Amino acid sequence: MSTIRRVHGDERLGTAFTLYPYAFDATPSPGTEDELRALLPYHRDNTTLVAEEDGRTVATASAFPAQQNLRGNVLPMAGIGWVATQPDARRQGHGSRLMHRLHAELLDSGHLLATLYPFHPAFYERFGYVGLPLNRTATFPPAALAPLLGVELPGQVTQRSIRDGFEDYRAFQRQLMAHRHGYTYTADYRAARALDPANRWLATAVVDGAVVGVLTYHIDGYGGTLRADELLYSTFLGRALLLRFIATHIHQVSSVVVTVAPDEYPESWVTGLTVRTEAEAAFPTSPPLMARLLSVEALRGARCGPGRVEIEVVDDRLLAGRYRLDGTGGAIDIGPGSGTAKTATLTAAGLAGLAYGVLDPAEVVTRGLGEVPDDAVEELRSLLYRLTPHVFGKG
Ligand SMILES: CC(C)(COP(=O)(O)OP(=O)(O)OC[C@H]1O[C@@H](n2cnc3c(N)ncnc32)[C@H](O)[C@@H]1OP(=O)(O)O)[C@@H](O)C(=O)NCCC(=O)NCCS
Known part of the structure; x- marks a missing residue:
C-alpha cells in the first residue's frame, strides 16, 4: 500500500518531478536535472503530494494557489x-x-x-468537476x-515589452478579476513564467490616464502572423483602441x-470583417477547463436572481449534505436544508454546472448530474441563472 505525503522546495526534484518528463514531455530525451531545477521557482507555493511505495514515488498531484x-x-x-x-x-x-487527499488539503x-x-473528463466529472466553455480564437x-x-x-495605445509593463498588466488583470465571472488571477510566482522569457509585447490602451485594455502578443516574422493572447478590456472603447492598434500592422x-x-x-467588430472564430475541444491536447466547488460556502453572497430552493448534494466527500439556498435578498444566503419540498438532488458536478452558470437545471437532469423536480427547476433557473464564465488569466 502506498503512503501519501506533501513535499516542499527542492524535495520535489527527487520525488514529484521524476514523473513529469515521462507524463507530459516528449521522451526519452536528454533533459537534464538542471532544466527541471530551473522550474522549481514556478512551483514554490504549490501543494505537491506524492504517493510512495518502498521509497519510490509512484504517483503525484499538485495545485497552485489562485483567485x-x-x-x-x-x-x-x-x-x-x-x-x-x-x-x-x-x-x-x-x-x-491523491485527488481526494488534495481536495481535503486544499x-x-x-x-x-x-x-x-x-486528460479524461469523465474521470474528473466523478470528482465533481464540470467543463467550462472554451475561449475562441479569431x-x-x-x-x-x-x-x-x-x-x-479618445485614447492612446502604447507598446512595450511585457517585462517593462508587467506590473501594469497584472494590475489590469486584478481589475478585471473583480468584475468578470470566471476570471482567474494566479500568484506572482506562477505569472512570472510569462515574464522570464519576455517573448511578448504588451499593448496598453489608456483613456484619461486609466488603463481600459491590454493585449500581449508576438509577431512571428515579416509577412507572418501577429499572435495575440487574450483580448482583455474593461470598456468597448478599450477594445476599439486595441483593434485599431492591431490594424496598424496592416502591411507588416x-x-x-x-x-x-x-x-x-468578432464578426461585429467592423462591418464586413473577414474572420474565422473557432474553438476545438480535444483530449488531452486541447481540453476545456473543468471546475468544482470545494465547499458550498463558495456560493455565499454570490450574485443571483430571486429564488429559494433546497438541494441535496450526493456522492461527494466534501459537499455531501442538504442545504437551503436563498436568493430573496439579492445575494445567496446558505442555511441547513430541512428536507421539505423543492429539493433538488445534485452531484457535485451538477452543482458546479449551476454555480458556474454553464448548465440549466434541465440540462443537469439530461446530463445525469442530478434529479430536479419541476418546481425546483424554476427556482434554480432563476437563482443560479446562466452566465458565461470568462476563463482568462490561466496559470
Ligand atoms: C492520468 C493518470 C494520472 C491516472 O492515474 P492512475 O493512478 O492510473 O489513476 P486511477 O488508478 O485512480 O484511475 C485511472 C483509471 O483506473 C481505474 N482504476 C482505479 N483503480 C483500479 C483498479 N484497482 N483496477 C482497475 N482499474 C482501476 C479508475 O477507475 C480509472 O478508470 P477510468 O479511466 O475508466 O476513469 C495516469 O494515467 C497518468 O499519469 N497519465 C499521464 C499524465 C496525465 O494524463 N495526467 C493527467 C493530467 S490532468
Missing part, C-alpha cells in the same frame, strides 16, 4: 495539475487517492474552488480592420490570431 471570480465574488481557488502515475502503477487507484488551506485541465487579415484606422478615438503581417471570450462576436 477566481464566481458570480461576482473573488474566492481562493486552486489550480490542480501535474497529476501523474508511473506507467507500471496506473489503474491501481493512486491518482484517485479545503483545509482555505480554497473554496478548484479547476484543472482534464483569425483574420489585419486589412479587414482598416476601417478603424480612420476613426477618431498577413494574419492576426487573437484569443477571445466565448461570447465575443
Whole structure:
C-alpha cells in the first residue's frame, strides 16, 4: 500500500518531478536535472503530494494557489495539475487517492474552488468537476480592420515589452478579476513564467490616464502572423483602441490570431470583417477547463436572481449534505436544508454546472448530474441563472 505525503522546495526534484518528463514531455530525451531545477521557482507555493511505495514515488498531484471570480465574488481557488502515475502503477487507484487527499488539503488551506485541465473528463466529472466553455480564437487579415484606422478615438495605445509593463498588466488583470465571472488571477510566482522569457509585447490602451485594455502578443516574422493572447478590456472603447492598434500592422503581417471570450462576436467588430472564430475541444491536447466547488460556502453572497430552493448534494466527500439556498435578498444566503419540498438532488458536478452558470437545471437532469423536480427547476433557473464564465488569466 502506498503512503501519501506533501513535499516542499527542492524535495520535489527527487520525488514529484521524476514523473513529469515521462507524463507530459516528449521522451526519452536528454533533459537534464538542471532544466527541471530551473522550474522549481514556478512551483514554490504549490501543494505537491506524492504517493510512495518502498521509497519510490509512484504517483503525484499538485495545485497552485489562485483567485477566481464566481458570480461576482473573488474566492481562493486552486489550480490542480501535474497529476501523474508511473506507467507500471496506473489503474491501481493512486491518482484517485491523491485527488481526494488534495481536495481535503486544499479545503483545509482555505480554497473554496478548484479547476484543472482534464486528460479524461469523465474521470474528473466523478470528482465533481464540470467543463467550462472554451475561449475562441479569431483569425483574420489585419486589412479587414482598416476601417478603424480612420476613426477618431479618445485614447492612446502604447507598446512595450511585457517585462517593462508587467506590473501594469497584472494590475489590469486584478481589475478585471473583480468584475468578470470566471476570471482567474494566479500568484506572482506562477505569472512570472510569462515574464522570464519576455517573448511578448504588451499593448496598453489608456483613456484619461486609466488603463481600459491590454493585449500581449508576438509577431512571428515579416509577412507572418501577429499572435495575440487574450483580448482583455474593461470598456468597448478599450477594445476599439486595441483593434485599431492591431490594424496598424496592416502591411507588416498577413494574419492576426487573437484569443477571445466565448461570447465575443468578432464578426461585429467592423462591418464586413473577414474572420474565422473557432474553438476545438480535444483530449488531452486541447481540453476545456473543468471546475468544482470545494465547499458550498463558495456560493455565499454570490450574485443571483430571486429564488429559494433546497438541494441535496450526493456522492461527494466534501459537499455531501442538504442545504437551503436563498436568493430573496439579492445575494445567496446558505442555511441547513430541512428536507421539505423543492429539493433538488445534485452531484457535485451538477452543482458546479449551476454555480458556474454553464448548465440549466434541465440540462443537469439530461446530463445525469442530478434529479430536479419541476418546481425546483424554476427556482434554480432563476437563482443560479446562466452566465458565461470568462476563463482568462490561466496559470
Ligand atoms: C492520468 C493518470 C494520472 C491516472 O492515474 P492512475 O493512478 O492510473 O489513476 P486511477 O488508478 O485512480 O484511475 C485511472 C483509471 O483506473 C481505474 N482504476 C482505479 N483503480 C483500479 C483498479 N484497482 N483496477 C482497475 N482499474 C482501476 C479508475 O477507475 C480509472 O478508470 P477510468 O479511466 O475508466 O476513469 C495516469 O494515467 C497518468 O499519469 N497519465 C499521464 C499524465 C496525465 O494524463 N495526467 C493527467 C493530467 S490532468
